[in-house]
Amino acid sequence: MLDALAQLGHLHAFTVRLSARLPSESNQPPYDARRHALHRRVEHEAVEVVQEHVEYAKGDQLPSPRGNLGEVNASVPISPPEVLAALGVSFRLHEHPDVVVPVEVCAALGVPLERTVKTLAFVxxxxxxLLAALPGHARLRYGALARAAGLRRADLSPADAGRLARAGMQPGGVCPVSADRAAVVVFDETVSRLGHVHCGSGRADSSIEIEAVQLLAAVPAARTAQIAGLPADEPA
Known part of the structure; x- marks a missing residue:
């Protein structure tokens, strides 16, 4: 609730700034119907933006980005960095050549594999x-993931590029944070203890640097389970 109120405060300031860009009605002739209607429309749309982001802070889906005022651009999904920015989460975005596996991310950024969070996507x-987030050096225990998600192991099918695109992501850049409110997200129980980590940004040519605890906090509906294992661990 406090996060929602904080977002409301930030976006209320945006509303004030947006309205201030229009000439004040008090400085206009007694009644200008066109300008009056435009001024009221700006206020109305800005309030809608505030309300939509507050609803997302409560766990609902982040609204699609708006192009011109009053026009919702639903064909362009919100990206993970945009979701984090809307939530006021502190992070850094690092650009690098296109990569598809964590080892390549480490080579591009000069970070150890143990300080990365890889996310595997299923449908x-x-x-x-279904998004499974675990340490970059660990392997996924498919049976454990299926149990955590309330599914059978046979129900896990890899998400293709088209399905990822609908969530604002592409192969090689999958992130546990997305605007897809129907997504099931499962974090391995060790992720919260990793400290400063790098994870996917939704694109193959950039990565997000973020505190692991903030990454988890950005997905309040996520589940936590022991879904990761090292090669020496027993099979899932």
Whole structure:
């Protein structure tokens, strides 16, 4: 609730600034119907933006980016960095050549594999996106993930590029943070203890640097389970 109020405060300031760009009605002739209607429309749309972001802070889906005022650009999904920015989360975005596996990210950024969070994407039989986030040097225990998500192991199908695109992501840049409110996100229980980490940004040519605890906090509906194992661990 406090996060929602903080977002409301930030966006209220945006509303004030946006309205201030229009000439004050008190400085206009007694009544200018066109300008009056435009001024009221700006206020109305700005309030809608505030309300939508507050709803997202409560766990709902982040609205699609707006192009011209009053026009919702629903064809362009919100990217993970945009979600984090809307939530007021502190992070850095690092650009690098296109990569598809964590080892390549480490080579591009000069960070150890143990300080990365890789996210594997699956699709459920109901076409819901399932995102599994675990340390970059660990392997996924598919059975454990299926149990954490309330599925059978046979229900786990890799998400293709088209399905990822609908969530604002592409192969090689999958992130546990997205604007897809129907996505099921499962973090390995060790992720919160990793400290400063790098993870996907939604694109293959950039990565997000963020505190692990903030990454988890950005997905309040996420589940936590022991879904990762090292090569020496017993099979899932």
């Amino acid at each position: 459920t039989p109901e076409d819901r996106l």
